């Protein structure tokens with residue numbers, strides 16, 4: 001048995017959390033490690049105000065950590081693609097195991113990095129890359145590894161969930177809720193990644209790769225953000241017993257694999273509909289285990305450090321094998337892009353779903369029946385229909401406009417889209433129809 005040395009690259013939010021939790025829980029961790037391990041070398045351009053690094057070697061060049069022959073596990077915690085990709089490759093090349101929290105790096109270059117790690121007989125772990133402190137990768141690759149995974153439905157972006165929660169609870173507009181999120185440090189100055197669903201699509205891509213063996217390529221995921229969700233729709237949905245959440249959904253069927261990120265209505269009585277604020281939650285449905293829900297902090301220094309340290313502890317157990325000369329990779333889950341029977345990813349037009357529609361209709365006799373007639377001709381059953389109070393102002397052309405809110409039974413999305421086009425061409429309809437999907441998460 002030898003001592004494992006840990007090198008940390010980047011000393012920002014997550015790395016600071018790792019150093020502090022490691023120091024605070026040192027005695028507890030000692031009993032859980034496969035062999036003795038300690039932080040030995042930190043690569044950081046500057047010191048961290050809340051971290052004591054006096055006991056460690058500190059280099060201003062992060063690549064010195066990747067080249068340090070005494071480091072066995074390198075933690076990539078700088079974020080972004082470059083130089084993170086080059087750093088990870090250099091560490092792997094030098095025979096080091098790597099732990100990263102970087103979802104963008106894994107979603108864009110994961111396959112090449114995993115292949116490089118396997119060729120070198122080392123491991124690449126990334127629990128913290130999806131849903132922060134929630135051990136969802138461990139759940140998929142270990143706890144649920146005996147199941148055929150039927151679906152994964154997650155609230156996997158805390159910023160988006162905070163904004164939608166604020167809009168519902170405080171009756172704020174999207175712009176007001178986003179400003180609150182930025183003031184509180186939950187959203188970046190440029191929030192595009194979070195609010196347009198790119199971050200969630202990257203995370204869903206990682207989960208789907210592990211559950212279904214699909215390739216690590218986020219461009220296969222249908223992606224819609226929350227910037228067009230209005231307070232009006234949140235209010236109407238609430239009156240009908242639904243919450244609007246931004247979901248990442250991967251669902252397998254004999255027709256293929258759905259991979260989609262978009263806002264959706266969920267019945268209020270579902271557990272996941274009650275996950276509010278910056279919290280994340282992932283509902284995994286396995287054929288043997290049935291429905292499950294994992295919920296917790298999806299970000300933050302210490303919750304994310306919790307996942308990073310769990311990966312390190314796992315490695316201190318599996319590294320034993322490689323030290324003894326067995327170079328077999330212990331990577332778990334489906335190997336992304338290499339499933340025995342890789343599933344076809346379905347286009348969004350192919351999915352079957354129930355829908356919420358809001359139609360700005362002229363306040364005149366017969367308007368409602370013209371709208372429902374289009375749906376009936378498309379064989380789309382209306383589940384509920386509500387005519388709201390007349391709107392005045394921007395959307396009122398000649399005369400008053402009445403918001404007609406209806407929900408449909410399940411239909412094919414392509415069918416729904418062509419019906420919506422016909423509704424929008426009716427003379428009694430005054431604006432684009434708002435369409436939101438309804439998900440009844442089990």
Ligand SMILES: NC(=O)c1ccc[n+]([C@@H]2O[C@H](COP(=O)([O-])OP(=O)(O)OC[C@H]3O[C@@H](n4cnc5c(N)ncnc54)[C@H](OP(=O)(O)O)[C@@H]3O)[C@@H](O)[C@H]2O)c1
Nearest residue numbers: 010011012013014015045062077078079101102299300304
């Ligand atoms: N924060 C979270 O809650 C959270 C949750 C889950 C996953 N993650 C992931 O964890 C990773 C780290 O996030 P974070 O929030 O800790 O970011 P952060 O606070 O911005 O920290 C990143 C650190 O890396 C340093 N760095 C960047 N490029 C460098 C380079 N070329 N050389 C040396 N240092 C460099 C930065 O130094 P400077 O300060 O000098 O720029 C900064 O200290 C990201 O991949 C992120 O997506 C974060």
